[in-house]
Amino acid sequence: MVAVTARDVPEIRARMSDWARDPGVDGAGNWFRFFVGPRPEDTAGEPAFPPLDDVGATIADTLRAQIPAAELFYVSADLTDLASHAATTLTDYRLHPEDLPAPVGLMVYEHPPVAGTASSRHDAVSLVSWGPGRGGVWVQSWGTVPDPEPPAVRVGRTLARLPRDHALSRMRKAAALNLPVPAPGNKPSSHDDAVDLGAKHILATFLRNAERAPIPPSFSPPHGYEWRGLTPMTFTDMKGWPSALTEGTSAADIDDAQIALQRTILATWLLMGQTLVQSERASAPRAARRRIERYDPALDTAVRLVDLRRARTAPTDHSDDSSTKNTREYRHSWIVRGHWRNQYYPSRGDHCPIWIADHLAGPEDKPLIGGERVNVLRR
Template identity: 25%
Template sequence: MIRQTLETVDHPFVRAMMHQNTSNGVGDSYRMALVAGGLGDEQAWQYALSITVGAMGEAPPWSRDLDGHIEREIRRHQALLRAAEVFVISPAAHAAVMAAAATLEIADTATLDREVDLPAPTGLLMLPEPIVHANRNGALSDTAAFGWAPAQLFNAWPEVEGGTPGLRVTSFMDRDGPIQPDEWRATLALARASGMPLPLLVPDGVTGMTGDGHLAHLDTAQLHEVSRDVQEVHLQLRQSATAVRGQVEEVGEWTGGQVVEDPTQDFVRRYMFAFWRLAAQKSMEVSVLRPPAVGVVPRQGRAAGPAAVPDVRVVQLGAPARGSGGGEGAVQEHRMYHHRFPVRMHKVRQWYPSQGVHRIIWRGPYIKGPAGAPLVVTESAYAVR
């Protein structure tokens, strides 16, 4: 799957989709800067380009002609897929990450330290099932994998010379996933008819995440104020009149199957931050699976030999620490469970005096039920207009 995606990511349909998505983002940001920000025409364009292409790692000066940007973006996708270490997350670990992500606000993710928190500098995380989420305009999409790579980000306004150390996070959607609107089906059919079928993983947007921990010194109240400011920006961008969600609760849970509402479009940041931090705090165990070499059909004039198969890192949920009081995570001895299901995650901001920073950690996660029983995932149907 990864090899096919690498070979076909420079696909005319993928290129057109990337161009349209970027154009929409720049246009929305430009209009917001003019109307809500009160900027002049040229300043509005520069602001719009900074928080879109600059946030993807594109250094200034920026051009309003997006063709060159899309060309470089495709090359960055290819570099990611070539260099990434592959991670496959188990359903239980994925449920824990989803629950942890629900406790976060956008400013929490700016406490990330890419030198400390990441299990690998560049990686591709394969999910056990697509995540279905609704953006600020209510449109549904699904995500099957996330890729990340280090980058300098240039989305500060006014711009910061040299950029900010961070990460490019690429979302990949499942070509055959649960969200199949008529327009997408028509695109798939046209691509097949032209002899150039789309890859199983299709790049579906890039998110820039700061990775220098520059907000790690702030307390909870200060982080919440930063989050409110960011939410105001997305409120202006949002086209519908639906109210932006308030402060996220400190306790989150995930039972699978529900649509993730993402009006402020920070879900990718929250999910990846939770994944990286849970792995760093050893709540999840990462083991290396080395697949056997696969034989290759010989080409003319070339002897057959084993194909190099990359190692796969399997991410599984670690055993929770047993509490003395038989609290939320304790399995009651007299109950007999025939399935497993995730229970709540509790976010804690813990002070580390030696580092002079707060670090977000989670108590839990907890999975109830016997070890051999299946994890419950709710069956869902999605209406697509």
């Protein structure tokens, strides 16, 4: 798969906007009716969705309004790696609206920030969108469509080409067999039998979906990113992100890797507000701008590329020279590893975590603890 660059992001947004606005069977409205439905079990007790809400329709309506209006960001590989690392030590934190880089945004990571998740629904997440939702902000994660495409996508596209009654008949026959889920313990002896068992299981799995909505012809969104989940995040004290709605995953299945992804997103937002990060404006190439105009002439074609500044030998957040106030004499210098500091901001009347990058501390003319020779890797 070709790596996505910052200049690709505006056209990705244009394709997503077109999908979000499409009222047909391959648009977001029908996609969410098919895959999510009116009231998934995941939303039981979820305050963001009152009991009478049509959850799938609510998510689709939200995306239809927010994706075209989103400010675009592209997170470099270096900043992605730092956010992933910093997230491992990020403490519970009360998020403020001003911590968001934009009220409505779409952010693409140069590479997936969290790998090896326990649930395949969170693999390859590299795109995040957010905007206002009940209680605070709704954060939606998106992953690239696997290559080669999963069997479920191939079977789904085949079913979508059949007459609806014919497709439903095949799915009901498969469901009536009550076949076990394919697993190593019940693996058929031949490859053809294994393929047949897998196909019938897929047919039975999506019967309920097909009974409530037409099968989307593309099965996975045609813009190239699959919806991985929604986290209605309130501006309140957090421990990871305690709730989420994810297609195909119950609340009980939320794992440590998903929390790691959510904390990494939060760490990225916090880092983007610090001086150790720089941003520059980029724009889609001319050919892409012409294609975007055909989708919607009003869509912005600019994107902010966010990256790390050059490494410094001292932290940049000190407001005064503490060395002049400290009369203690040190016999060595030492390396301070990167860490979060809880900084108080009088303007908001609260603390906010800020990342203190690796730096050399102590007198410059004193030997470094651990030896005088240091190999420094610079970007």
